[in-house]
Amino acid sequence: MAAAAAISELDPSKDAAAAVVEEIVRLERKIFPKHESLSKSFHDELRKKNSGVMYLKTNKGKEGEEEIVGYVMYSWISSLCASITKLAVKESHRRQGHGEALLKAAIQRCRTRKIQRICLHVDPTRIAALSLYRKLGFQIDELIRHYYSPGRNAYRMYLEFDE
Numbered sequence: 001m002a003a004a005a006a007i008s009e010l011d012p013s014k015d016a017a018a019a020v021v022e023e024i025v026r027l028e029r030k031i032f033p034k035h036e037s038l039s040k041s042f043h044d045e046l047r048k049k050n051s052g053v054m055y056l057k058t059n060k061g062k063e064g065e066e067e068i069v070g071y072v073m074y075s076w077i078s079s080l081c082a083s084i085t086k087l088a089v090k091e092s093h094r095r096q097g098h099g100e101a102l103l104k105a106a107i108q109r110c111r112t113r114k115i116q117r118i119c120l121h122v123d124p125t126r127i128a129a130l131s132l133y134r135k136l137g138f139q140i141d142e143l144i145r146h147y148y149s150p151g152r153n154a155y156r157m158y159l160e161f162d163e
């Protein structure tokens, strides 16, 4: 990962949170098609007690200026299971290790509770994401047809913990 990159957990109680959320929502709109985008429901997602967002900031090159270039959302869906609900990196900043760093951070965060597995859904045509999830040990559970919209399927994947 580039030296100036830093991952933070969003704290919705802080004043600065609104600006962070706005920046993430802008990225979400750019990266995902409407039916897959959480941009409209982002604030509702954040209000859920069992979920969280981590984001990655880098220097923009100008004096002290920073920008958010990636984010990951997670939730604890039961006492045994967590879910990665979103992962994205700005197109201009891909292939620099940011996605992997964010996913690893979210896995660590989810594991602060004694869960047995982390699951997620991914469109099988999202080759980069699929490859990243496999790299970090996620396995394909099953193909769910028309998961996102008519004709757009999803793999359900999971990462199991031994202890």
Ligand SMILES: CC(C)(COP(=O)(O)OP(=O)(O)OC[C@H]1O[C@@H](n2cnc3c(N)ncnc32)[C@H](O)[C@@H]1OP(=O)(O)O)[C@@H](O)C(=O)NCCC(=O)NCCS
Pocket (backbone or CB within 6 Å): 031, 085, 086, 087, 088, 089, 090, 093, 094, 095, 096, 097, 098, 099, 100, 101, 122, 123, 126, 127, 128, 129, 130, 131, 132, 133, 135
């Ligand atoms: C998936 C995504 C987050 C990866 O982010 P990234 O910062 O480019 O990924 P990294 O640089 O950390 O790459 C880590 C691993 O991901 C995989 N990967 C990333 N980009 C890839 C590509 N274009 N093709 C194949 N594998 C790729 C590789 O396994 C890579 O490991 P390697 O470098 O050892 O080959 C990014 O491509 C993205 O935002 N895509 C659009 C949104 C999306 O599909 N999100 C997932 C569904 S919610």
